[in-house]
Amino acid sequence: MKVLLSGGGTGGHIYPALALMREMKKQYPDTEFLYIGTERGLESTIVPDNGVPFKAIEIQGFRRSFSMDNLKTIGKFIKSTSDAKKIIKDFQPDVVLGTGGYVCGPVVYAASRLGIPAVIHEQNSVAGLTNKFLAPFVKKIAICFEEAADQFGRHKEKVVFTGNPRAQEVVHVRKNSALKEYGLNPDIPTVLMFGGSRGAQKINDTFVDSYAELKTKPYQVLFVSGKLHYESLLSRLDGTSENVKVVPYISNMPEVFAGVSLIVSRSGATTLAEMTALGLPSILIPSVNVTDDHQTKNALSLADKGAAKMITEKELTREVFIEELDRLMQNPSERAAMAEKAKRAGVPDAADRLIDLMTDLTE
Known part of the structure; x- marks a missing residue:
């Protein structure tokens, strides 16, 4: 099996993905992993340091208030989606997991457009902007706090309470x-x-x-x-x-x-x-x-x-x-x-x- 992981910006998005990878390796030793992040995020050092193949794309987040920068973000999103598609086509994953952060947007969206099943993982009790955007395009939405379920609106039927993979690493x-x-x-x-x-x-x-x-x-x-x-x-x-x-x-x-x-x-x-x-x-x-x-x-x-x-x-x-x-x-x-x-x-x-x-x- 091939698994594509994506998540970035903070350790809170990165460590759950790595914990999931380590546990999956125990159960399915032949599983191959690829991680897509950004060069500016913590993932650019943490992920390679953990021995995981890493590819970078360029993306920035939307501002919540009106800003001309959002027009640049739209342009970068289109470009980064195209870049993500090329990486995905080359790796040919069986499933994609996005754990949050701006970089998940183009990666998970690109996977859905290519017909690859994708899951997003929301660690917090308040759903992130990127995960809300991706909800229509994924097969499942994994949550760690039951309070987050209602925040996905009409996509609530996709929600599954899983918890955070880091818990299983330390238990x-x-x-x-x-x-x-x-x-x-x-x-x-x-x-x-x-x-x-x-x-x-x-x-x-x-x-x-x-x-x-x-x-x-x-x-x-x-x-x-x-x-x-x-x-x-x-x-x-x-x-x-x-x-x-x-x-x-x-x-x-x-x-x-x-x-x-x-x-x-x-x-x-x-x-x-x-x-x-x-x-x-x-x-x-x-x-x-x-x-x-x-x-x-x-x-x-x-x-x-x-x-x-x-x-x-x-x-x-x-x-x-x-x-x-x-x-x-x-x-x-x-x-x-x-x-x-x-x-x-x-x-x-x-x-x-x-x-x-x-x-x-x-x-």
Whole structure:
């Protein structure tokens, strides 16, 4: 079988595709993959680094308000659709999966025009503009949040709840000694705090403001600043601490997840998929700089079930943060109840569901 993957711009679109690919390789070792992205997106480095053949096309997104740039975008869409058709004809895939981002538009559209079955995968609770555009042209629409189904209107009958393939990659990770790599004791309750791979200024500022108090706590804190902010953040801290460690980046995040007691983070779709797969309690601080405020809706999907606590950026102060952190870290039974609800919200067989959906289309 040959599978064409496309998705770009952010890791949230790329990692689900790669997780799906790895699981599919286990089940169908002879499967061939090709990934189409852009040269400017993260996929241009992440995908080749994962050993996946990569082709690039040029495309840009539409502006939501009227702009002359949209006329240029239309021209680029026509050109990129033609380029995608050439790549598709050469590769001859049996099925196409689009995981979001502007690049999926011409790729998935081109596949549909060529009569190749295509699936789009929506990771967030709010459907992206590209996926809404592609809904009429695909065979199936895979979603990770049930709230997203109604947003596809008359194409709702194509919707299938699969979850995020990243969940299946991490579900079997067990508590380990990964915290030792960061100078922490795996036997002491630990908070993992981060704002995404690039860091988040508001979360970083709150951590700095709280640092003096965090050093006095009976629990540990592992804080991920993001590489861009690391040096400047260290310069703002008063000394070092045995129980609070700061790192720029964590490459083995699932292993670290498995060893912590509580997570404080943004509410991106991939992060939530990993947390719910492992059944982890969390404090979620949604980013306000995302389309349609989808991170708030992602967070609410867990908070409304009692599976997480949400604090908005507007509400986030040192006092509020420390109070909520202490409350949860001093109440293991409440964390356990939250963890159980998070586990019930997860989809541990998400990759299997998506693979079954795709293979059914090739029969």
